[in-house]
Amino acid sequence: MASITKTFPDKAQAASPPPASKRRTSSLRPSAGWSWRLGATLIALCVAAPIGALIWMALGGSLEHWQHLGQHVLPSALRNTAALLLGVGVLVACLGTGSAWLVTAYDFPTRRVLLWALLLPLAVPTYIVAFAYLDILHPLGPVQGLIRDVLGYDSPRQFRLPDLRALPGAIFLLGFVLYPYVYLSTRVMFATQAASLLEAGRILGQTRRGVFLRVALPLARPAIAVGVSLALLETLNDIGASEFLGVQTLTVSVYTTWITRSDLAGAAQIALAMVAIVVMLILLERHGRRHQRYANTQRMRPVQPERLSGARAALVMALCWFPIVIGFVAPALYLLGETIKHFETTGGVSAQLLQSGYNTVSIALLATLITVAAALVVTWAVRSAHTAKTRFMKLCSRVATVGYALPGTVLAIGMLLPIIGLDNALAWLMRPFTDTPPGLLLMGSTAALVGAYVIRFLAISVGSLESGLDRIPRSLEQASRLLGESPAGTLRRVHLPLLRPALGAAALLIFVDTMKELPATLLLRPVNFETLATWLYAEAARGTYEEGAVAALAIVVVGLLPVILLARHQLKSGH
Amino acid sequence: MAEILQLEAVTLAYDTPQGRQGVVENLSLGLERGHIGCLLGASGCGKTTVLRAIAGFEPLRAGRIVLDGTVLSTVEFELEPEHRGVGMMFQDYALFPHLTVEKNIGFGLRRLDKAERARRVNDLLHLVGLEGTGRRYPHELSGGQQQRVALARALAPQPDLLLLDEPFSNLDIDTRERLAFEVRDILKATQHTALLVTHNQAEAFAIADRIGVMQKGVIAQWDTPYGLHHAPASTFVADFIRREALMAQRAQAYLRGEEAG
Amino acid sequence: MRAPRFEFLPLFRSVVVASLAACAGNAVADVTVYTTREPGLIQPILEQFTKDTGIKANTVLVKDGLLERVKAEGDKSPADVLMTVDIGNLIDLVQAGVTQPIESKVLNETIPANLRGTDGHWYSLSLRDRVAYVSTEVDVTELTYESLADPKWKGKFCTRSGQHPYNTGLIAAFIAHNGVEATEQWLRGLKANLGRKPTGGDRDVARDILGGICDVGIANAYYVGRMKNAEPGSDARKWGEAIRVVRPTFASDSSKGTHVNISGAAVARHAPNRNQAVKLLEYLVSEPAQALYANANYEYPVRAGVPLDPVVASFGTLVVDPLPLAEIAKHRKQASELVDKVGFDN
Secondary structure (H helix, E strand, O other): OOOOOOOOOOOOOOOOOOOHHHOOOOOOOOOOOHHHHHHHHHHHHHHHHHHHHHHHHHOOOOHHHHHHHHHHHHHHHHHHHHHHHHHHHHHHHHHHHHHHHHHHHEEOOOHHHHHHHOOHHHHOOHHHHHHHHHHHOOOOOHHHHHHHHHHOOOOOOOOOOOOOOOHHHHHHHHHHHHHHHHHHHHHHHHHHHHHHHHHHHHHOOOOHHHHHHHHHHHHHHHHHHHHHHHHHHHHHHOOHHHHHOOOOOHHHHHHHHHHHOOOHHHHHHHHHHHHHHHHHHHHHHHHHOOOOOOOOOOOOOOOOOEEOOHHHHHHHHHHHHHHHHHHHHHHHHHHHHHHHHHHHHHOOOOHHHHHHHHHHHHHHHHHHHHHHHHHHHHHHHHHHOOOHHHHHHHHHHHHHOHHHOOOHHHHHHHHHHHHHHHHHHHHHHHOOOOOOOOOOHHHHOOHHHHHHHHHHHHHHHHHHHHHHHHOOOHHHHHHHHHOOOOHHHHHHHHHHHHHHHHHHHHHHHHHHHHHHOOHHHHHHOOOOOOOHHHHHHHHHHHOOHHHHHHHHHHHHHHHHHHHHHHHHHHHHOOO | OOEEEEEEEEEEEEEEOOEEEEEEEEEEEEEEOOOEEEEEOOOOOOHHHHHHHHHOOOOOOEEEEEEOOEEEEOOOOEOOHHHOOEEEEOOOOOOOOOOOHHHHHHHHOOOOOHHHHHHHHHHHHHHOOOOOOOOOOHHHOOHHHHHHHHHHHHHOOOOOEEEEEOOOOOOOHHHHHHHHHHHHHHHHHHOOEEEEEEOOHHHHHHHOOEEEEEEOOEEEEEEOHHHHHHOOOOHHHHHHHHOOOOOHHHHHHHHHHHHHO | OOHHHHHOOOOOOOOOOHHHHHHHOOOOOEEEEEEOOOHHHHHHHHHHHHHHHOOEEEEEEOOOOHHHHHHHHHHHOOOOEEEEEOHHHHHHHHHOOOEEOOOOHHHHHHOOHHHEOOOOOEEEEEEEEEEEEEEOOOOOOOOEOHHHHOHHHOOOEEOOOOOOHHHHHHHHHHHHHHHHHHHHHHHHHHHHHEOOOOOOOHHHHHHHHHOOOOOEEEEEOHHHHHHHOOOOOOHHHHHHHOEEEEOOEOOOOOOOOEOEEEEEEEEEOOOOOHHHHHHHHHHHOOHHHHHHHHHHHOOEEOOOOOOOOHHHHOOOOOOEOOOOHHHHHHOHHHHHHHHHHHOOOO
């Protein structure tokens, strides 16, 4: 055996403890790593501040003014919102669970494509689906025109379908574009958990349908709860679809109260009502998940789907493709058609559209960088905290992720007060240096907007990094430390390389979500700063649909990226 | 022969919402240079906590730990794990999945230049009998092979003490037995001092020169395998040792223990 | 039209660039205009102004937050003239104290008293009448605002959101004429007549009339000018050709005037070039400017006797509701609350 020379790093040679000035404590003990914890606490505070500000602002209104809101605005807004949530909830649960089951339990032509195609509507934001269908289903639009031709009518005055601009229309559109949330979670559950249960069910004499109702459905309840609550949070967040379709939801009321009536206190009050609903939704989701087991990480036997043929296969195929056609294919084709028409007539895009696109991309990049970095700070602080501090760090982590549940509108209003406060502080600080008042620095720049994006989407990166970190066993850290590597070095050499997929996924999701964001952007963007989404909104509001379609198409195309990512993940896991 | 590792009146405990829960109470032991010690006991007896304290991942409530003349831990002071000169083998191998076998073994050899590091890695691969696997990734190796890589990696920086945290529990019985003996041979050949923690008596008797039978945070007896068998200090020890049927390998270890005196 | 909506964005939005502001007002004989309207609309007018007077006009587009910006700029503000749409916005500027009163015989003689501030703080430059779009398939040539609530229009009436400033302006005028109670009844009647939810823009009224959803609607007249002058074969053109403009009057008022909103201007309180500002305002109500104004956006000129765009002329002569606009502005809040109370947008 070759002799192995000893070159271990030097150690202190003293037999007694080094003098106090040289004492250092292990970084796996509470007092070290304080900078990470400070960062995490600050981030959590930043996220919590808007809610505190909302309460503060809401208390600022006069009594009679409360009365007016409480009597005339809130009740109907609450009713509409509740009805919308209920309707969308039921619709997405049915569409999502049904399609997930059909592609899991049965085999039929195009099944493999459907596995990922059912996710496509995720690429279409709610305001774009409304924008598209207002045209598609208008009496002057292609669908009704076709129907009239078939039925032999000349004019819409002779025959007309009911108007889309109503609550049922909103429920329909939102349901068909948000069902993928439920599909995704239930599909994962069916594919990984159901195999042996299905077989046990079959052995016990249940038909496929019986197995679905008695075994699979109860099994999927936690997954359905998760998916539905995500879809409902999106519904609550939406401004474009509700407004275009004439449904006075809480979100719409916030806008009209603030923008049209400059009534900030009133808007804050309505926003608080929305926060209450969000809390209820989260509780509902937790309740639904209370019996959830953790997913089995061992290799799962895939479910053996039953082969279908003939009429049954055709029926199942149609059932599965239907939501995709409504939720993605129709709007996408419409947008494509309008874009082509636009290019044919004008031959290019306006400078404003290009500027909007540029703004959108640059702000999305900035927001993504900051959000991922902030998430790293938060998750690493939790990871490296020890015993007593861990609980506090976990709390910080939870608080930091609350932003995702907050509708963009609520967040934007909640941010106003802190930001103006900061602005005033900055102006006061700068007074000795400049002659002219600097105006509102933060409000006037994209800082407020980027801040809102970070708060809103921090949860995505925290979630991704958390689960990525969870997959890294503590023993790896310990091994690295014992091999002579410092905590920072361990982060760099061990964790970050292993986190690359999680970081990449998080960055992509945040980038796309930022590009699609509308409600907060409408309220917080600086003057004359348009993103693709706000520009599209303005075009739609003006009734000039043509160039708006180009922006919408751009958003949908970008929105396809995370869908592709998810799709690849689905296919790779072999189901 | 001097004791290279000394635990003096070590007390370890966890803080829970209900208050402090003691894990290890007033534990003392000494391990001589070149010896392989073992803490043997059922789960929950505190043996793993002692190991983690020596590694620097658990704070002391009382007592102190000294390694080769350097104080590693006292109640007020703790040396960072990366400066302790301690190596460790883990139950789940803890190999870095994104690095090759070579890079894993060379992980702690940052201070060496490339050529020196490559030579050292090769020596170690040879030592653990894994020549030619340098370019592979951990997931391409069997459990036994992975654990050998873990051994090589832990030994690479020439630690003063090697800790083994139930390193064979995740392996099947045949590999377990074989590897246990091989590890002992390697450690004896390289003259490393080691401390093993396990609940498996067969392993303890196969590897260790000194075994500490632990119960509820105290060492009931710290002795050679022979001593434990012939002169149990308490009925607990006697019952504990006698509880399993003597198997051939234990007879071997028993004999060897007798020979080593 | 949604764009003006952004003009009402609230208190706390303003732009950084003090330096930009500083640059704008430097030259001696210039005049700086802060406008919420697309600069392209009045650019030709301003160019003509420079040719005729030698005074250079700089425009700064402040799409939203005009008030906030001027306030924030304080006495260092380089703004001379503030231009915006909607009487509410203009009055807000006055009440916030960022305007100054001016005396001008030209302005007083050209602009009717009900269309300017009695204290000389604000002046209308063009009129935006809120009229009825009537389907060409319906034989109606005269209307009152009140009659639109008649059950005979049940299921045939379209308009945009009741909370939109264009509509609250009209409702405020109705309150001024008929009182709150009657207005509430009227709104309830309108709501019962709705053929579809009140959402979208004014142009959607024309579109939905063509689509058979409604026969009559309330919208601003200048869109019709735009639609009827659009590219032949385009959607906008088709919508325009499906409707006819009828200027409603107030049944309770013998003057038979139609409700108008305005685009207007004021001189900024700390205007560095006050005289030039006044000159610009006087120019904007002169014949050539008013003619250009009228053609730029198909709005109705405030000056009498100015040639109109043929499409606009086809609507007939505009008789403006003599009620002072300032009076109407007072009832805005009530109007908005009535919309809530009646649940018009629900």
